[in-house]
Amino acid sequence: MNHPMNPILNADIFVPDAEAHVWKDGRMYLYGSFDIAGKKGYCSDEYHVYSSDNLIDWVDHGVSFRLSQATWASGNTALYAPDCAYRNGAYFLYYCVPDGRCGVAKSKSPCGPFEDIGPIEHVNMIDPAVFTDDDGQSYLYWGQFDGVRVAKLKDNMTEIDPTTITQPLSVAEHEFHEGSSVRKINGKYYYLFTDTHRHGGRATSLGYAVSDNPMTGFEYKGVIIDNFGCDPETWNNHGSLECFNGQWYVFYHRSTHCSPFSRHVCMEPITINEDGTIDEVKMTTSVGNDAIRANRPLAAHRACEMGGTAYIATDAESIDGLAIRASRSGDSAAYRYLAFDGEDNFGIMMSADSDCRAEVYIDDNYLTSLIVNKCESSLQYCIKHSPVFGVHSLTIKLFGDFKDAKISEFSFSKG
Numbered sequence: 001m002n003h004p005m006n007p008i009l010n011a012d013i014f015v016p017d018a019e020a021h022v023w024k025d026g027r028m029y030l031y032g033s034f035d036i037a038g039k040k041g042y043c044s045d046e047y048h049v050y051s052s053d054n055l056i057d058w059v060d061h062g063v064s065f066r067l068s069q070a071t072w073a074s075g076n077t078a079l080y081a082p083d084c085a086y087r088n089g090a091y092f093l094y095y096c097v098p099d100g101r102c103g104v105a106k107s108k109s110p111c112g113p114f115e116d117i118g119p120i121e122h123v124n125m126i127d128p129a130v131f132t133d134d135d136g137q138s139y140l141y142w143g144q145f146d147g148v149r150v151a152k153l154k155d156n157m158t159e160i161d162p163t164t165i166t167q168p169l170s171v172a173e174h175e176f177h178e179g180s181s182v183r184k185i186n187g188k189y190y191y192l193f194t195d196t197h198r199h200g201g202r203a204t205s206l207g208y209a210v211s212d213n214p215m216t217g218f219e220y221k222g223v224i225i226d227n228f229g230c231d232p233e234t235w236n237n238h239g240s241l242e243c244f245n246g247q248w249y250v251f252y253h254r255s256t257h258c259s260p261f262s263r264h265v266c267m268e269p270i271t272i273n274e275d276g277t278i279d280e281v282k283m284t285t286s287v288g289n290d291a292i293r294a295n296r297p298l299a300a301h302r303a304c305e306m307g308g309t310a311y312i313a314t315d316a317e318s319i320d321g322l323a324i325r326a327s328r329s330g331d332s333a334a335y336r337y338l339a340f341d342g343e344d345n346f347g348i349m350m351s352a353d354s355d356c357r358a359e360v361y362i363d364d365n366y367l368t369s370l371i372v373n374k375c376e377s378s379l380q381y382c383i384k385h386s387p388v389f390g391v392h393s394l395t396i397k398l399f400g401d402f403k404d405a406k407i408s409e410f411s412f413s414k415g
Contacts, residue, residue, distance in 0.1 A: 020251045295341070
């Protein structure tokens with residue numbers, strides 16, 4: 001892979017709630033929860049740290065922290081969304097557990113392993129996030145709904161000053177749900193959070209608010225990305241903003257397995273406009289507009305948007321152990337973006353429990369279709385079509401009386 005693709009980590013790694021940080025070594029580090037594929041529940045009892053020097057090749061630094069280390073949090077079964085901060089030669093990991101309590105751990109390395117320090121007094125509610133300003137003052141954010149709070153951290157980075165606790169956002173003004181993350185961009189404070197403005201209150205958007213103060217005065221500006229459509233059952237989103245080699249990115253997650261769980265970390269480049277606003281971006285396969293060559297086999301699970309009942313799920317015989325599963329006529333999978341250079345053949349690996357028709361659309365325009373015969377294991381099907389040039393989105397739609405169809409991979413070719 002010569003440029004990033006979504007999901008950005010290996011297909012068998014499910015990291016939601018990603019906080020991205022570039023430390024002094026210039027590498028990008030990801031701190032997030034750790035989902036288990038197919039598990040009907042949020043998160044596991046451990047964290048991993050991932051890092052990259054090019055946003056393409058990611059190193060798994062192994063388990064950085066386990067719930068069992070937090071002996072004060074007995075009775076909990078998972079670790080929820082974390083964040084990390086650096087101060088005076090040490091890295092501080094802020095974590096939380098399902099009962100709402102938050103703790104802090106410490107390491108000399110950004111990758112861990114982290115040694116537990118204990119719970120943070122006066123902090124109760126999930127999703128801790130930390131921001132350090134240019135003057136060295138650090139702030140801790142946490143909470144859900146109107147329980148969201150911010151306070152100044154003391155120099156030891158393990159205690160807050162309770163006299164500074166305030167509410168930075170609200171449900172009424174910002175439709176704040178959870179998932180605080182703060183960055184400073186061009187002298188302004190950008191507060192990214194899980195936003196419920198859309199889909200009847202579904203928490204699939206990452207919205208943002210801007211202020212001249214890290215604790216108050218945040219004005220809602222809009223949505224940066226919405227993961228609605230990544231899975232029929234997607235429910236939440238949680239992420240961060242970070243700059244790498246001069247380019248800002250939004251990090252977010254997508255659900256799989258027809259569930260709110262088993263979430264992959266993804267990223268998209270964003271633009272900070274002259275007036276300080278950020279345009280909303282779409283979910284992509286190619287990480288923004290940097291298109292993938294259409295003549296290379298592409299694993300079907302790289303779809304960035306699903307339609308109908310289609311979803312991404314574990315499949316042992318498919319590339320990376322994942323495939324698209326569909327159960328109803330009209331189900332679809334979309335991919336943004338592919339670069340074409342005159343390709344005029346479409347090939348697909350798939351199976352179905354009844355004959356079905358696979359239709360191919362380029363930028364929503366019909367290109368071609370083929371009949372997939374009833375088969376238990378995936379077979380290769382090919383069809384000739386008119387040549388395609390340029391950068392386009394691709395959508396594959398399935399029609400028929402099938403109850404179970406599976407797409408493993410596809411590609412385009414010439415000749």
